[in-house]
Amino acid sequence: MNQSRNLTDGALLTAIFMVLLFVSIYIPILIIVLPIPFIIFASRYGLKASLVMLTIVVLLTAIITGPLSIALPVLMGLGGLMIGSAMYQKSSAYETWARGTLGFVIGLLFVFVFSQLMFDINWVDEFEKAVTDSMEMSQRLLEDMGVGEQSEEVQEMIEAQISAFRDLFPAGLAIISLIMAFISQWFGYKMINRLEKKNYRFPPFRTLRFPTAIIWVYFLALVFSFFDLESSGILYSGVNNLLVLTGFLMAIQGFSFIFFYAHHKNMSKVLPVISVILTLIFPAMLLYLIRILGIIDIGFGLRDRLAKKD
Template identity: 50%
Template sequence: MNQSRQLTDGALLTVIFMILMMIAIFVPVITLITVFLLPVPFIMFASRYDWKPAAIMLIAASILSALLTSILSLPLPIAMGLGGIMVGSAIYHKLSAYETLARGTIGFVVGLVFIFVFSQYVFQVNLVNELNNMFEQSITMSRDVLDQLGMEKLTEEQMTMLIEQFGMLTDLLPVIIAITALLLAFVSQWVSYKVISRLDNKQLQFPPFRMMQLPVSLIWIYFFSLIMTFFGLDQDGMIYLAVNNILMLVGILMALQGFSFIFYYAHVKQMSKALPIGSVVLTIILPFIFLYLVRLLGIIDLGFSLRDRISDDKK
């Protein structure tokens, strides 16, 4: 009976995935929304039967995708399936929401890297070079528009500076992949929690954001990476790229910890929600000022256990 139900669920969820993928490919208007929903069928199946049956579902979905669309679409089910299976398996083993999120992020990182490797070796398309070419074309088009409008033309020095700045984005590609994977994992996990709670009568939810607590070891990683930047590393070397990517990624995590502390402080002190929400808005509007302050607050929170001190003061 259980085997029969497993096959039925697998077939139904595979069909749902195929419908979502068709929408993502052929209806560009809602592609972005659909992409976040693609991992959900894998999450639901893996949350019920663990990763091994879900891996078989992934193979079936990949074959169907190649047959019904083209081989070009093969990376999409694999990337979404890997992340979805990692999230679903964590739910199956009753891990906490943030542990589940961490595993899902790893799964999506592997999936996104697979897309780059697949494009490089199967289609001979270097996505990094394509991005650089796109940036250069965008800058050239902007200069032409300025010329047509009779505005001041960009000098060669300014052009070179812009190209170098855009080139830094490709150097930070690992961070961009990690952030994209984290966003995919969070949204798909949140949607899956809602669906699973309704269909399977489970109480799955994220703890309040104010309760988020990152490992203290991240502080040492952040400061070690920061110290490495003072050694005059070769900007074309792998160590330089690795240090800058780690510094950027951990810095973002420290900022999230800082925001989490602000929400915690407002909750403990019974302050208006306008304070934490306002801090987020101000950081988005003026990131060059407030982002560093929030990041510093996150470092102090982790390093000196500010939350424990606030709790003790309240007692």
């Protein structure tokens, strides 16, 4: 009976995925729901059965549209089945998020390598080329306006930013995967709750607490950043990527504490939301402070101390 239901659900969800895949060609925003069939199937039958479904989807995609179009199914399938299999094992929401992030990281790496081998497309080079073209257009516009000296300064600044983006590609990959995993998991929770009358949900954001080990990784990378490292070396790139990634997590922790503090003091929910919006508008001024707040919260148990005082 279970085997029969497994096959039926697998066939149905595979068909749904293929329909969504073709429709997303004309409505690209539907790409965000492509992991959902894998999430549903993996949450019911686990990782091994889901790998079979992914293999079938990839083969069908290769047969119907050609082998060069398998990158998207692999990306969305890996992310979806990692999220669903974590749900099958009854992992917490944040552990599920972490595993989904890992799935999307592997999927994005596959897309990157696949594009390089099959289409000779390097996404880092393409990004650099697009920014360079935009920079040259802006420079010509500034020269037409008679501000040539300023255009040289702008050019130097953008060239430095391009170099930084290239070096920080791994951190960017991880952050994009975090966002993709969160969106996919959120949609997956909503769909499964509706179909199966369950109650999957993320805990309140104010309860989010990263492990203390993240601080040690951050400070270790910070110490190494003070050394005179070769800018083209692997260690230099690794240190900078760790700083960006752990700094991003520290900022999330800082925002979590702000939401906790507002709830703890019975403040309006609007206040922490405003803090997020202001940080996005003025990141140079506020993001550093939010990151420090996150470090203090994790390292010194700030919210535990507040709870003890009341």
